[in-house]
Amino acid sequence: MxxxxxxxxxxxxxxxxxxxxxxxxxxxxxxxxxxxxxxxxxxxxxxxxxxxxxxxxxxxxxxxxxxxxxxxxxxxxxxxxxxxxxxxxxxxxxxxxxxxxTLPNRLDATVPDGPDESANVVVHTWGTQPVFAFTPKQHFELGEALGQMDFATAAKLSGSRFVVLRGGLARLERALGQFMLDLHGTEHGYVEMQVPVLVNDDAMYGTDKLPKFADQSFRTEDGRWLVPTAEVPLTASVAGDIVDGAALPMRMTALSQCFRSEAGASGRDVRGMLRQHQFEKVEMVSVIAPEESDAEHERMTRCAEAVLEKLNIPYRRMLLCAGDTGFGAAKTFDLEAWLPGQDAWREISSCSNTRDFQARRMNARYRAQAGGNPAFVHTLNGSGLAVGRTLIAVMENYQNEDGSITVPEVLRPYMGGLARIA
Incomplete structure (x- = not known):
C-alpha cells in the first residue's frame, strides 16, 4: 500500500x-x-x-x-x-x-530499466558447471528411470502438475528441507516456525497477494486460502502489532507446503517438477527497522546462496529489472541454479525487499524508544530454498552415467549415510 x-x-x-x-x-x-x-x-x-x-x-x-x-x-x-x-x-x-x-510497490533506484527477464542483470556467478563424459539427462528422465518419480500416478490422483516421489528421491527431498532449516536456524539466526497453510483474507491482503493474485491461489469453500508460500503466515504474524524496537530484527523461517494454481502457465514447463500446483519451500522472513532493510536484503540473499554453496550447486545472482520485479517488491535478487540436463539457468530462490509496502497494508509498526511514535516496519522475504527445485538441481548436477544420483556430502547424515540413489 x-x-x-x-x-x-x-x-x-x-x-x-x-x-x-x-x-x-x-x-x-x-x-x-x-x-x-x-x-x-x-x-x-x-x-x-x-x-x-x-x-x-x-x-x-x-x-x-x-x-x-x-x-x-x-x-x-x-x-x-x-x-x-x-x-x-x-x-x-x-x-x-x-x-x-492494485498498484505495485515503488522501485528502488538501483533497479535497472527493462520490460522483462531479458533485461535482468547478472550480479555474480558461483561454482563450476560439471562436465560429463555422457549426455546429461533432465531430472524427470532420471527420476522415471529410477522408478522413484511418478507423474502418471499423481495425474490419476490429482491431475496435471503433481508428482509422487518414492524411495530414495522422497527421502532426498525430505533431507533437503531439513538441511535448509537446520542451516538457517543454527548458522543464520532465523527462528524456526511451524505455521498454518490455511489463512484468511486479511493475511493474504496484508502480504499483497490479494486482490491482484487471487486467480493464482486456491481458496477453500469456507473462504480461507491455501498459502502460496509461508511468507504469508510468517509476515502476517506481526499484522496490527506495534513491535518493541528492541525486538528487531525478527528473523523467521519455515518449511511448508505451498499451493499455486499456476494461472497463465499453460504450456510452460509441462514436463517434470519445475512448475507444480503443490510443492515444498523453506521461506525466510525478516521484520526490520527501515534503516537496516537494505543491509538485511543482502544478508538474506547470502543466506540463500550459502545453501547452494554447501550443496556445491553452481548458481548466479540476478538483479531483476523493473519489468520483472514482483508486485510487492521494491528490489529483488533471484538465484538461478545451473541445470545440466536443461543446459540452462533456472530460478531456485527469490529474495525481495518490500520496504514498508506490506507493513502499511497490514498496519505492522514498531516503536524505536519508549514514548516515541510508532513507525512502519520494513519486511523482507526470500526462498531458502524452493525444495523441489533444489531436488532437481541436485539430481541433474550429481547424476552418473548409469542413471544413479550421488548424494551430496552435506546431505548424507540426513540420509542415514546413503551415498548413492540407484
Whole structure:
C-alpha cells in the first residue's frame, strides 16, 4: 500500500515509477479524489460544528420557552447534509483505497530499466558447471528411470502438475528441507516456525497477494486460502502489532507446503517438477527497522546462496529489472541454479525487499524508544530454498552415467549415510 502523502508531495515521481513497470499514470485521478474527499471532510466538520452549536441554542430556547421551530428545521437539514457528506467521504475513500491496492510497490533506484527477464542483470556467478563424459539427462528422465518419480500416478490422483516421489528421491527431498532449516536456524539466526497453510483474507491482503493474485491461489469453500508460500503466515504474524524496537530484527523461517494454481502457465514447463500446483519451500522472513532493510536484503540473499554453496550447486545472482520485479517488491535478487540436463539457468530462490509496502497494508509498526511514535516496519522475504527445485538441481548436477544420483556430502547424515540413489 502507498502513502497518499508521498503521492501528494511528488506525483510526477510516483507516475514515473509506474511507467518503469509499463503502467499508465494514476496520480491525477488519485489526487482529484483525494482533494474532493478533503473538501467534503472540511464541509462535514463545519456542519458538525454548526450542529453542536445549534443543539446548544435549541436547548437554551427550550429552557426559556422560546420558539425552536426554525432552528429544529435547520437541524433536520444539517443532519441530511451530514449523512450525504459522510457517504461521499466513505465512497471517495473506498475508491482511493481500492485503486491503491492494485498498484505495485515503488522501485528502488538501483533497479535497472527493462520490460522483462531479458533485461535482468547478472550480479555474480558461483561454482563450476560439471562436465560429463555422457549426455546429461533432465531430472524427470532420471527420476522415471529410477522408478522413484511418478507423474502418471499423481495425474490419476490429482491431475496435471503433481508428482509422487518414492524411495530414495522422497527421502532426498525430505533431507533437503531439513538441511535448509537446520542451516538457517543454527548458522543464520532465523527462528524456526511451524505455521498454518490455511489463512484468511486479511493475511493474504496484508502480504499483497490479494486482490491482484487471487486467480493464482486456491481458496477453500469456507473462504480461507491455501498459502502460496509461508511468507504469508510468517509476515502476517506481526499484522496490527506495534513491535518493541528492541525486538528487531525478527528473523523467521519455515518449511511448508505451498499451493499455486499456476494461472497463465499453460504450456510452460509441462514436463517434470519445475512448475507444480503443490510443492515444498523453506521461506525466510525478516521484520526490520527501515534503516537496516537494505543491509538485511543482502544478508538474506547470502543466506540463500550459502545453501547452494554447501550443496556445491553452481548458481548466479540476478538483479531483476523493473519489468520483472514482483508486485510487492521494491528490489529483488533471484538465484538461478545451473541445470545440466536443461543446459540452462533456472530460478531456485527469490529474495525481495518490500520496504514498508506490506507493513502499511497490514498496519505492522514498531516503536524505536519508549514514548516515541510508532513507525512502519520494513519486511523482507526470500526462498531458502524452493525444495523441489533444489531436488532437481541436485539430481541433474550429481547424476552418473548409469542413471544413479550421488548424494551430496552435506546431505548424507540426513540420509542415514546413503551415498548413492540407484
Amino acid at each position: 502507498h502513502d497518499i502523502r508521498a503521492l501528494r508531495a511528488d506525483p510526477t515521481a510516483f507516475d514515473a515509477d509506474l511507467a518503469r513497470r509499463g503502467m499508465a499514470p494514476v496520480s491525477a485521478q488519485l489526487l482529484a479524489w483525494d482533494e474532493e474527499k478533503r473538501q467534503a471532510q472540511t464541509q462535514l466538520q463545519d456542519k458538525q460544528t454548526r450542529s453542536k452549536t445549534l443543539a446548544r441554542e435549541i436547548g437554551t430556547l427550550k429552557r426559556t420557552g422560546g420558539d425552536t421551530a426554525g432552528l429544529e428545521a435547520e437541524g433536520t437539514c444539517l443532519r441530511m447534509d451530514m449523512e450525504g457528506l459522510k457517504e461521499k467521504v466513505d465512497t471517495l475513500g473506498n475508491q482511493t483505497t481500492t485503486l491503491l491496492a
